[in-house]
Amino acid sequence: MHPALQGLMTIFIGVGGCVGYFYFSNQLLDKVLFPPRGPNAGRNINQANMIRPWLFLAPAMIALGLYLAYPVIETIRLSVTERIPGGGYKFVGLANYTQMLGEPKFWEALKNNFLWLIIVPAFSTAFGLLAAQLTDRIRWGNIAKSLIFMPMAISFVGAAVIWKLVYDTRPVDQDQIGVLNAIYLAFGGDEPQQWLTIPLWNSFFLMAVLIWIQTGFAMVILSAALRGIPEETIEAAIVDGANPMQVFFKIKAPQIIPTIVVVWTTITIVVLKVFDIVYAMTNGQWETQVLANYMYDKMFRANDWGVGSASAMVIMLLVTPILVWNVYSARKEMR
Known part of the structure; x- marks a missing residue:
């Protein structure tokens, strides 16, 4: 067909x-x-x-029961069992978790995830707040907002492919199509760099992709919050002699803190589940492994469903408290 x-x-x-x-x-x-x-x-x-x-x-x-509750229960079961050659499972208790905790790749993934948690929500929220404030003050602000929000319409894999071209490296005797290497050589660099193979720095290059995507989301939410601030408070501050920086940091920002926190935690949940970008750009090589990619490697490459399910449970345990708190805060705001 x-x-x-x-x-x-x-x-x-x-x-x-x-x-x-x-x-x-x-x-x-x-x-x-x-x-x-x-x-x-x-x-x-x-x-x-x-x-x-x-x-x-x-x-x-x-649908929720079939596609959410059942997978959670099945993942818990798989995390405490081991597949028997020839078919079937046997209960092994916490052996899969013990094996997972003994693997350096798991700790590398956990460390990288925490690094992503520190960097990505902070920069995405900060850039989104800055964009929301600046675009509301210019005549063509709506066009600027559309351009900043546009990456949200791109899939994570599509964004990874775009940024992989930005970081692309060609031999010294060829023209550089990677923007970053072209800039590096234009400012006196000696030879093109394999940016995605440089430990630690490559994680920051991957984070830039998610920050680029999530800034538009943060901008839209925070722009709506800024527009909801009563004009009387801003006018009173200006009359009292406050300059634009003081108005922003002492009048506007304190009034939208709940919205900032909601945006921050929402991006945090996205970060904890990040997979596509790492898989498409480095596949977890060169010390860029994250928990979701580690889970994928274990379940679908190593065919170790027990350890893979155990790592999935770790992701769920990290996401659940933030998700519950986010829902609680949203409901509190609606009262």
Whole structure:
């Protein structure tokens, strides 16, 4: 079947199935189970209205159970078992976790993840806040915002390919197509550098890709928060003689701290799960390994599902507290 036709059929079946489900389930509820007639019409209508919201929630709950709850439970099971040659599993307790903790690559991945956690959320939020403040003060601010937000529309793999070209290295006797090497040689560098093979620095070059992507997200959220600041407080500060720097740091920034924290924690969750960029650019080589790529290597290259699942549990344990706190803060803001 032609891919375009297959896509159209998928859309038709998916949308049609959803419409059919909601239509026929409501018909079943109103015409068969709780018909609004007879002596119990009022009670039937009330009961139907109590059940109706669950008809809309049921597909989402089933999908969450199938694609979220079940994988978590299965990952926990795999992390405490070992595959037996020929089929089957045997319980090994915490042996997979012990093996994982004994591998230098795991500690390299954990160290790099913490380095990403320190650098990426801080710079993404700072650049996003700076862009939000500056674009609100210029005439063509909306165009600038569109350009800054544009990387958010690019997949992580696509962004990795773009930046890999930026870091590209050609032999000395050839023209450099990598922007970074071209700049390096223009300012007196002796020979092109293999930027992605330089330990520690290569991690910063990878982080630049995610910062470039997430700055647009931070800018949009923080720009909305800045626009929500009452003009009276800003005008009062200006009347009192405050300069633009004082207005920003002493009037605006304190009022949007909750939003800054939400943006920070959201980017932190993205960082903890980062995989595509590292996989596409270095594949974890040259001391750039991260937890998600380590998990992928163990599960799908080494075929060690036990240790791979154990590393997945580590990622989940790191993400869950931040996610719960983020949801709590968002709900607190809505009250």
